[in-house]
Amino acid sequence: xxxxxxxxxxxxxxxxxxxxxxxxxxxxxxxxxxxxxxxxxxxxxxxxxxxxxxxxxxxxxxxxxxxxxxxxxxxxxxxxxxxxxxxxxxxxxxxxxxxxxxxxxxxxxxxxxxxxxxxxxxxxxxxxxxxxxxxxxxxxxxxxxxxxxxxxxxxxxx
Numbered sequence: 152x153x154x155x156x157x158x159x160x161x162x163x164x165x166x167x168x169x170x171x172x173x174x175x176x177x178x179x180x181x182x183x184x185x186x187x188x189x190x191x192x193x194x195x196x197x198x199x200x201x202x203x204x205x206x207x208x209x210x211x212x213x214x215x216x217x218x219x220x221x222x223x224x225x226x227x228x229x230x231x232x233x234x235x236x237x238x239x240x241x242x243x244x245x246x247x248x249x250x251x252x253x254x255x256x257x258x259x260x261x262x263x264x265x266x267x268x269x270x271x272x273x274x275x276x277x278x279x280x281x282x283x284x285x286x287x288x289x290x291x292x293x294x295x296x297x298x299x300x301x302x303x304x305x306x307x308x309x
Contacts, residue, residue: 179265205224206263234275247263247292249261251289
């Protein structure tokens with residue numbers, strides 16, 4: 152009887168360990184990231200007001216589709232095609248590249264890199280806007296994430 156309880160206890164410990172290990176890496180697979188913008192931000196097709204947004208990859212079959220949700224993931228704002236882009240060195244925090252479009256215009260979100268990755272996602276804008284953004288001054292922002300394990304508290308543009 153004691154041996155049986157020991158096997159059950161060991162089995163439960165292994166099951167909990169595997170569960171928590173998978174949960175800890177779930178966001179890395181779909182690159183779920185919460186970004187906070189302190190001013191309106193242009194994305195392809197619309198301008199998002201200042202606020203918190205969740206960015207994540209759509210699915211397994213196409214790693215170049217990014218979904219943008221509100222902070223609690225109840226509203227899907229955009230499903231956007233992206234192009235794979237690279238940078239020389241990965242950084243431990245989320246990185247975004249913004250194009251400054253001039254006075255009175257919101258900055259445009261051009262690229263998004265998940266923490267620790269040197270490959271990221273370049274957003275696809277329509278014809279003339281893409282050409283204009285390529286000519287605009289771009290700035291890179293590193294979104295510092297707190298040391299706790301909560302992925303919903305990172306920010307950019309604060």
